[in-house]
Amino acid sequence: MNVIVAGGGIAGLTTALRADALGHDVTLVSKGALGDGCTAHAQGGIAGVYGPGDSPALHALDTLQAGDGHGDSLAITALVDGAPAAIDALIASGVPFDRTPDGEVARALEAAHSRPRIAHAGGDATGAAISAALTHRVRTSPITVREGLFVADLIVDEGRVAGIRSIDGETLRADAVVLATGGAGGLYAHTTNPRGTTADGIAVALRAGAAVADLEFMQFHPTVLVDGGSFLVSEAVRGAGAVLRDAAGRRFLLDEHPDAELAPRDVVARAIARRAEEQGEPIVLDATALGATALAERFPTIDAELRRRGIDWSRQPVAVTPAAHYLMGGVVTDVDGRTTLPGLWAVGETARTGVHGANRLASNSLLEGAVFGARAAESLALPAPPARWPGSGPRHVHGREPDRAGTASGFSRRALQELMWEQVGLIRTEEGLRDALARLHAWRIPVAASPADQEDANLLTVARSMASAALARTDSLGAHFILSRALIGAA
Template identity: 65%
Template sequence: MTAVVVVGSGIAGLTAALHAAENGCHVTIVTKGALPDTNTRWAQGGIAAVTHPADSVASHAADTHTAGAGLTDAAAVDVLVGEGPARILELVSRGVTFDRTPDGDFARGLEAAHAVPRVLHAGGDATGAEIQAALGSAVRAAHLTVREHALLRDLVVEGGHVTGIVLDGGERLDADAVILATGGAGQLYAHTTNPLGATGDGIAAALRAGAAVADLEFVQFHPTALAVGAPFLVSEAVRGEGAVLIDDAGRRFCFDAHPDGELAPRDVVARSNARAMAAQGDRPVRLDATALGAERLAQRFPTIDAAVRARGLDWAREPIPVTPAAHYLMGGIVTDLDGRTSVPGLYAVGETARTGVHGANRLASNSLLEGAVFGARAGEAVAAGGAWPIPPVSTTLAEAEAAAEAPPFSREALQQVMWAHAGLVRDAAGLDHASGLLAAWAASPAPLSVEDANLLLVARHVVAAARARTGSVGAHFRADAPAAASVPPVQEALAC
């Protein structure tokens, strides 16, 4: 029986685990928090898929390619949108209760850059929590082994093949294959919608094992995180329902940058917000949802409504302050269409992986779909086994000259550097400065926690990728070359 360790317990990891187990594998799920402590649980807007005759997979694919700024992988996108409807039915069969219209059809929301309403949601704005709960129940019902509060320290590589993992504390778990589903690295940034656990653990472990990564320069910043209290995402679906963004003068400024205004691609809206904030002394812009009314806001967005009101705001009566925040990593560990990486025995799925479906900018609500589609494919591929079809490809980090003087390392200092120089707007001077600081910290003998070491390693690769791509494209915006996209000198990718 094939022994599989799945690291991570969001939609991608649990879907992979269930499919592997249902195909005869012995599966152990490892997660550094409790089973539900994932990015998936916080997903609000929903999951995009074709579920209505008026929609088509061709339309969904076209929207995905457009949002990805021409850098999406066509084969991967075809898999995503083509297999998406089946994965929705699978989620329903596992107990996910999507919201319905009075006639029993799926309720569908419209989000930015989608041609038609195709975003399914559950509990209004609690889609991720509903999916997480249903998949968690399915895992428990299947009696899969679950190791909670267990932090991945590293992969075990023997003879060029991954043969297990080592947990923080030294315990080794042997496996015939390892599936990494550890999410992204939002904690690289001073402002993020991600939970504290999003420290790039899987990507960093894969890098140390010699796996190829790509597209790490493409970090998506969500335009609307609450600017009062702890960061809290205000879903794009709110704008899809009719909310608008205004500056201090009450002007809808997003149309200055794009004819779709607030429903332009996320990178465009996020940068519009940042420009408007800079023009008014860095004060937050405001999301005006007052036209929706208190009843509609509470019914459609109960989670957001509660969070807004807990901060002493009444968004049915007055616009609320919002700011951009790091939200999603489009790049990651390079995989084929079945989750295989460049290291035999190692798979990656979800935000940890770079499948090619997002290109330079993820289409709204394609993230949960990616986890479901490619999680299922990886689970089935690991059970099928067979020869490893991908030649090894090693990712090397371009050497950067360490800064002559650098402040002592802290996670806060790292986050501020990344926010200032590798965030929404970048340029050569800022990236060079960041690269030097990161190199100095990496050369320091001061010991770091596992998570801080992971963040530092991933940060170095993000900055190196951003330096290599000298033109602007999608979520990667270079103020020193705002109009021309370019291909970096070395783009490590596998044929998909």
Template identity: 65%
Template structure:
């Protein structure tokens, strides 16, 4: 079978390698260079190694609890049951996870985990180690790799996906195939502040939407609690808090306990909202205090963070450092079954592009790399049967908005008060109205403005214009999904209606 994998993070690379090893003819197409994307920036590690008193069942329970009861139990069971095999595979492919002198894997703990079960590499450079190993493995195969190719759309025939249209060096190039595996990552650049690298603009999800695939749970956007208050955005791993660091206000008080009994180790959505509220109340950033760990331990366990903080003028071993939340991970995406199949025959989705059901309303830390490895392998194994009928298991797709655009955009024009479209304007709108703290009025305003921008949009030609079109589409779907979910749950949090803006 001919297979095209789009994307080269852990999910795409794993899918490509497994498909190749199963005898398929594999082409891998990626937007940037091979290995670019979010995987290489992951710090914390891979959850799924269980020590004394821990088990896959406990991992599953923690995942379900973090997901606020909306995780798919069957998908969570698949995740934790396949964890040992996928971590062993990463080791076999050359990932040197950190070990104790006696050879045991060192295990870290992060927020909302009941046990230390997270393997890491290079202290806080797990994603980079994984990306390097998997890229090297792909380079040593006959997998055909095309770099710097932008996914424009999926090619459809008789309701099935049979290829992709890409933009390469300013030229449109079509490739036909028997199956497509989307592994294009999330959409962090919907927001003014994000941990995601440039280019994370939801291209695969947008292409799937245009082709008619079911997409769900876009309202669940995870904001990482601790980003260093310094440009460009730099994530300070949750594992730092797992080692004992604390979050303090301007008086040195551990304020997160006001919100949750687990304090700094509460689920990410809880901690992020507590930080946002406290920072607003005191008019300055909150601080992460890791001084109790000492300079030697910080340098050994978190060498990347230690280096970057010092390069930016912070001595985190001697004083607390300022932190703030930023958009980090999309729990929703293209709806799949347990083997990565979407609602379109011939189309698979894996990694952050997919809505597997694992994360529910809030992702448990260090489950993302594991999900990419587990479901990337499963999608490759399912290629022999890519066309069975499949329907969304638990939730319907986000509502389509095309029929609303004309009426609502006309209303916005008549009322006035919105600026013309730029990517920065969209990102500010999403941050203000579809971010950490949402209101009914804010969501309604965001939808009106986004749809007015869509109505005025022209056909994209360049990569940047295609990215903007994708972000506009996903912004409309995300804001609409958030407005349709009328109760707060997990990462979707509604506050009292805000006053009308003057």
């Protein structure tokens, strides 16, 4: 079977390697170089190392609760049951997970997990270690790798995906196409994602007619360096004992949630944003109690970057702010990565499997890529079962070729990002969403004359669908927090 995998993160690399092992003829295409995406930037770990008193069932419960009850139980079960095999496969691929003195994979605790079940590599360099190991395996395999190939659209013949078309006009035919191009952090003025994270896979799926869901659920990471670009301070730092303080030195999160700093990310992020606005200055992350030696040994990447910036976080707290981090929604799939469009699969952050619900549990994203990447590869040559699509109702937006109506006046990527940050960000209002949607539709989708134009077109396409989905969901749920008129009046 001739298979094209688009994307070079953990999901795409896993899919390509497993498909190759199963005897498929695999071509892996990537907009940039392999390893340029979000996987290599992941400081957090990968969940699923179950110890005494822990189990997949407990992990499933934590995942469902963190997702505000919105997750799909079948997909969550597939995730947690597949965790041990996925982690074993990564170890076999050469990922050097941190070990205890007796040689076992070390287990750490992160926010909203009821047990320590997170594996790390190099302390806070898990994603980089995974990316390096899997990229090496791909480069030494029979897989054909095409770096610098930007997928502009899918080729659809008689209702079935039959290949891809690049922005240069090149066409590649295939029996199956797997989208693994990452998320949509580039929609926002402040994000942890690398620059090329521009919703490409979701946009091409929308244009081809595939269904998407849950685009209203964008997770904002609570602790990104103020004036630090996209550099985040891992949630594992709070798991190790660091605390958040306001200008008066108070641990204000104790008033917000019983788990304080280890509450779900949406709770922590909104609390930081509100308190920072109230006091007129940033919140700080205080890790001084951990000591210089522990910080350097446990978080070497963060420690080195902060010291490069002249910050000794063993002696002084660090100013932090929320930033767009991870999209829980995406192209709707079943538990094997099949989309609503025959011949098309989606995995990783591009997909909406249903595992994350309305708010992703920490360290489930790398796991999702590994588990569902393998499942997608294993399903490529199998007959499709009766369709079962997680979710229903207004959260589904069926794709169509977007119109290019409106004017180009006032459009720029920065203007789009600022609009999304202000109106479709951490805290939303119905009025703000309606205004954002009107402005998004007033802008004409750019003609893709260059890679930057194609990225802009993809961002605007997905921004329209995201704002529409947010407006359709009138009640707050997880990462989608909409301020009601009553609350606005009380304020």
